Amino acid sequence: MSSAKLPPLPAILIANDLLTGDTVFYSGQGWTRHPGEAQIAEDEAASLGLEAAGQEAMRLNRVVDAYLVDVVLSAGGIPVPRHFRERFRLLGPTIRPDLGKQAEFPGLAAQAGQTR
Amino acid sequence: MYRYDEFDAAFVRDRVAQFSAQVERRLSGALTEDEFKPLRLQNGVYLQLHAYMLRIAIPYGTLSARQLRQLALIGERFDRGYGHFTTRQNLQFNWIQLKDVPEILSLLADVEMHAIQTSGNCIRNVTADQFAGVAADEIEDPRPVAELIRQWSTAHPEFSFLPRKFKIAVTGAEEDRAAVAVHDIGLRIVRHPETGETGYAVLVGGGLGRTPMVGKWVRDFLPKPHLLAYLEALMRVYNAEGRRDNKYKARVKILVHEIGIEAFRARVEAEFAQLDPQRIQADASEVERIARYFAPPAHADLPDNPPALRRARAANPDFDRWVEQNGFPHKVPGYQAVTLSLKGIGEAPGDISSAGMRLVADLADRYSFGEIRVTHAQNLVLPHIRQEDLHDLWQALAAGGLATANAGLITDIIACPGLDYCALATARSIPIAQALATRFAAPERQREIGPLAIKISGCINACGHHHVGHIGILGLEKRGEESYQITLGGDAGNASAIGEILGPGLVAGDVPDAIERLVAVYLAHRKPGEVFVESVRRLGIQPFKTAFNAEIRHDAA
Ligand code: HEM
Ligand code: SF4
Numbered sequence: 028m029s030s031a032k033l034p035p036l037p038a039i040l041i042a043n044d045l046l047t048g049d050t051v052f053y054s055g056q057g058w059t060r061h062p063g064e065a066q067i068a069e070d071e072a073a074s075l076g077l078e079a080a081g082q083e084a085m086r087l088n089r090v091v092d093a094y095l096v097d098v099v100l101s102a103g104g105i106p107v108p109r110h111f112r113e114r115f116r117l118l119g120p121t122i123r124p125d126l127g128k129q130a131e132f133p134g135l136a137a138q139a140g141q142t143r
Numbered sequence: 144m145y146r147y148d149e150f151d152a153a154f155v156r157d158r159v160a161q162f163s164a165q166v167e168r169r170l171s172g173a174l175t176e177d178e179f180k181p182l183r184l185q186n187g188v189y190l191q192l193h194a195y196m197l198r199i200a201i202p203y204g205t206l207s208a209r210q211l212r213q214l215a216l217i218g219e220r221f222d223r224g225y226g227h228f229t230t231r232q233n234l235q236f237n238w239i240q241l242k243d244v245p246e247i248l249s250l251l252a253d254v255e256m257h258a259i260q261t262s263g264n265c266i267r268n269v270t271a272d273q274f275a276g277v278a279a280d281e282i283e284d285p286r287p288v289a290e291l292i293r294q295w296s297t298a299h300p301e302f303s304f305l306p307r308k309f310k311i312a313v314t315g316a317e318e319d320r321a322a323v324a325v326h327d328i329g330l331r332i333v334r335h336p337e338t339g340e341t342g343y344a345v346l347v348g349g350g351l352g353r354t355p356m357v358g359k360w361v362r363d364f365l366p367k368p369h370l371l372a373y374l375e376a377l378m379r380v381y382n383a384e385g386r387r388d389n390k391y392k393a394r395v396k397i398l399v400h401e402i403g404i405e406a407f408r409a410r411v412e413a414e415f416a417q418l419d420p421q422r423i424q425a426d427a428s429e430v431e432r433i434a435r436y437f438a439p440p441a442h443a444d445l446p447d448n449p450p451a452l453r454r455a456r457a458a459n460p461d462f463d464r465w466v467e468q469n470g471f472p473h474k475v476p477g478y479q480a481v482t483l484s485l486k487g488i489g490e491a492p493g494d495i496s497s498a499g500m501r502l503v504a505d506l507a508d509r510y511s512f513g514e515i516r517v518t519h520a521q522n523l524v525l526p527h528i529r530q531e532d533l534h535d536l537w538q539a540l541a542a543g544g545l546a547t548a549n550a551g552l553i554t555d556i557i558a559c560p561g562l563d564y565c566a567l568a569t570a571r572s573i574p575i576a577q578a579l580a581t582r583f584a585a586p587e588r589q590r591e592i593g594p595l596a597i598k599i600s601g602c603i604n605a606c607g608h609h610h611v612g613h614i615g616i617l618g619l620e621k622r623g624e625e626s627y628q629i630t631l632g633g634d635a636g637n638a639s640a641i642g643e644i645l646g647p648g649l650v651a652g653d654v655p656d657a658i659e660r661l662v663a664v665y666l667a668h669r670k671p672g673e674v675f676v677e678s679v680r681r682l683g684i685q686p687f688k689t690a691f692n693a694e695i696r697h698d699a700a
Contacts, residue, residue, distance in 0.1 A: 045176075046241055047241070048191075048240060049193070049194060050192070050193055088169070110623070111624070115571075122571075
């Protein structure tokens with residue numbers, strides 16, 4: 028596989044859970060709902076590894092729409108996507124702080140350096 | 144209201160069973176995502192940013208109290224206790240789990256509802272004037288014909304794999320409140336100038352999205368019994384000649400634009416001449432059966448403007464303002480239709496909680512023959528209120544936060560879900576609506592500005608109708624930031640028009656000031672009685688453009 032399509036590093040693997048539709052992250056062992064547990068690829072080899080894990084999980088019908096997202100590690104230790112779209116996905120709707128991961132994991136937004 | 148007959152009921156139940164089996168096969172891995180996606184879309188299931196979304200059809204925007212209560216229950220049990228009404232008069236739930244969809248569809252079927260044809264390249268849910276059967280300016284109730292089209296188009300084998308989605312809107316009134324000119328087909332019920340007979344005027348090729356167009360007249364007068372044959376002819380021309388090579392050029396508006404309305408009309412008429420209208424049109428008895436469901440409810444004999452109403456209005460300025468702003472004239476004396484604004488200041492346009500849905504359902508039962516309407520402006524309507532009950536109704540609504548007196552005003556903003564939910568979005572729309580509503584919240588200010596429709600979409604697909612907003616706002620991405628493009632002079636009504644772009648895109652924080660500047664031009668130049676969009680038409684775009692661009696920080700955009 029060519030690395031031309033790979034995003035800049037570091038990167039994480041993000042997807043939707045097939046059963047629930049929930050946004051999930053690849054942890055290295057499996058899929059987690061907490062972005063702080065996402066495995067972070069620091070080099071191209073790791074990034075290719077993540078991509079392969081995504082393909083495999085889609086083939087096994089565990090998740091849908093898996094892809095790599097480039098991130099910056101926040102001071103609180105959360106890989107925060109560089110693009111605003113993926114940042115919204117990480118936390119939940121910006122207009123409903125009472126819903127989504129930002130509500131489910133108290134402190135997540137602050138750890139990610141995203142004030143709402 | 145329309146009630147399912149045994150065929151409708153069996154059809155919907157069969158579909159629930161079929162889709163349940165498909166979900167099971169997807170979950171077991173027997174179907175891949177590529178195989179499953181078109182199937183789920185045919186049943187209204189999308190994948191958004193945070194979860195699956197289920198889009199539920201509300202044909203021509205008519206709901207019963209019982210149906211709304213069921214939606215409240217589904218919202219509570221399977222979602223996060225709320226739903227979102229859309230510009231297509233549908234309801235979307237944003238937090239659905241795939242494994243729950245079969246059970247939800249079954250609960251919907253219990254109240255004669257479904258999610259069929261809310262997605263995919265078929266003839267979609269037919270939309271109509273929210274004041275159908277009520278409006279004083281109505282020639283005829285458009286819902287019987289909307290229902291007829293729904294039955295004819297549902298799972299029609301010839302039209303289930305069109306080049307692209309196909310949307311039909313109908314109005315029976317003089318004022319177009321259904322935005323018929325921006326649909327693939329717009330139907331207006333009209334009276335023949337000589338015979339007085341009612342029939343249809345047919346518009347074709349309207350649409351929004353990345354290539355917005357106002358529909359063109361293809362027939363001035365179509366006799367009623369010819370309707371389905373004529374639609375069939377039109378759909379055949381589109382099905383055969385519409386482009387399939389490029390999905391952005393696949394809508395009928397592109398075909399009409401490319402070959403011209405004259406050529407398009409000639410082809411439709413040639414196809415129509417081959418068809419036997421009598422064979423295609425439903426039996427008169429079936430048309431009659433459908434029409435009976437929409438017979439007006441048993442209105443009482445009441446005087447207009449009763450003393451109780453006059454006294455309450457005189458005593459309570461807030462109530463008076465609500466009646467003035469959200470009331471709509473009813474064709475029956477002593478009654479009124481009212482708009483329940485889902486645009487409370489600072490709220491997400493079109494969102495309503497399950498508790499709110501139950502309140503509206505109960506009030507509909509108590510005061511409005513159990514009937515509710517959904518508007519394309521993302522509000523609800525109680526269509527049949529006794530004027531003498533208006534004050535009691537208002538108090539009950541106010542207690543539930545549903546009595547905002549802003550129907551048609553600057554804070555009655557249309558906004559699509561945008562990047563807070565939608566996977567296709569390039570920017571958020573709801574926070575822009577909230578910021579604008581908050582900026583213009585003062586009731587006196589809103590009243591002074593008068594009717595002004597702001598419409599916001601979170602991407603070029605234009606689900607939020609921004610092209611036809613008096614002020615339209617389109618969320619885009621520019622250099623890694625959300626950026627908002629402002630248009631002016633769009634209109635969704637009788638004078639339909641597509642808005643013109645005013646200048647460079649703005650960052651979110653600069654949008655309210657820019658809208659202020661446009662409003663200031665209007666207030667400074669309007670003639671007595673002239674509403675915003677009329678001033679824009681008279682003055683042209685230039686003075687607004689100048690004011691708009693006066694203070695733009697180009698470096699920020
Ligand atoms: C997951 C959410 C949604 C998706 C994937 C979606 C997709 C699309 C797409 C691709 C188009 C462009 C069609 C074209 O240009 O040919 C479109 C248009 C449109 N959609 Fe949506 N949409 C979504 C939500 C909504 C919502 C929430 C509403 C109502 C508020 C809505 C109402 C419309 C309308 C009115 C149009 C423009 C009319 C036209 O078809 O030309 N959609 N949508
Ligand atoms: S306009 Fe774009 S962002 Fe808004 S709902 Fe439609 S597809 Fe989503």
